[in-house]
Amino acid sequence: MKKIWAAPLIALFLLLSATTLLPETRWAQIWEKARSTWNYHALPLYFAAYTPPVRAAATTEKIVALTFDDGPDPRYTLSILRILDEYHVPATFFVIGQSVREYPELTRLIFERGHALANHTFTHPGVETLTLPEYNQQLSRTNQLLQQISGLQAVYYRPPRGIVTAEGMEAARQQGLQTVLWTVCLENRNCPTPADMVRRAVARTGPGAIILVHDGRLDRRKSVEALPMLLQTLQQKGYSFVTLDYLLQQQPENM
């Protein structure tokens, strides 16, 4: 019996010896290596409290949610709002904070037309290099603007280019945001025409899908042209467009 008690004591002694033997810089290196390998897949091991990013909802109902990234942009957002009105489709707009600051009226119009506003960072940075404080700033500045415009607290966040990092997950958690990715993106480099874009997107859309379209930043003329075709085709196939809120009330399908 005595030997069994001795085992953890010996282990503790060895651990304590190791911590005193290794120089502090070496521990810093070990810590840095562990931290840099904390990609999303390792996160659940460390933080069971994280809500994983959502890509789709698990449902057999023919419902899908439409989302827009990178606006508001006066070149495209107004045309898109008109198309959504025409097809009676609600959408969620993941907006860039600095564009919201530049175009508050356009942002307000999105909200007044019955669509939801969500967070897509303040400057659309390369998020891989953001520290936690920088990430928090990106999200909180945008949240504040959205709160001023709609009176509502933003609920959803989408990282630029869908890149999920440990800092991003932690910042989103601190800001009370659920990270939402997508199932299918309308824009694709292998689709030269709006018709190609629609064909590809429709083929990849199933019940519970989250569809991503872009309404800003780059040249989105093809997206605007493709949008009515996309909505019409999916509605003809029996799909209903629902809000992200409604879609995610179904069982979410995570990464």
Ligand SMILES: [Zn+2]
């Ligand atoms: Zn984006």
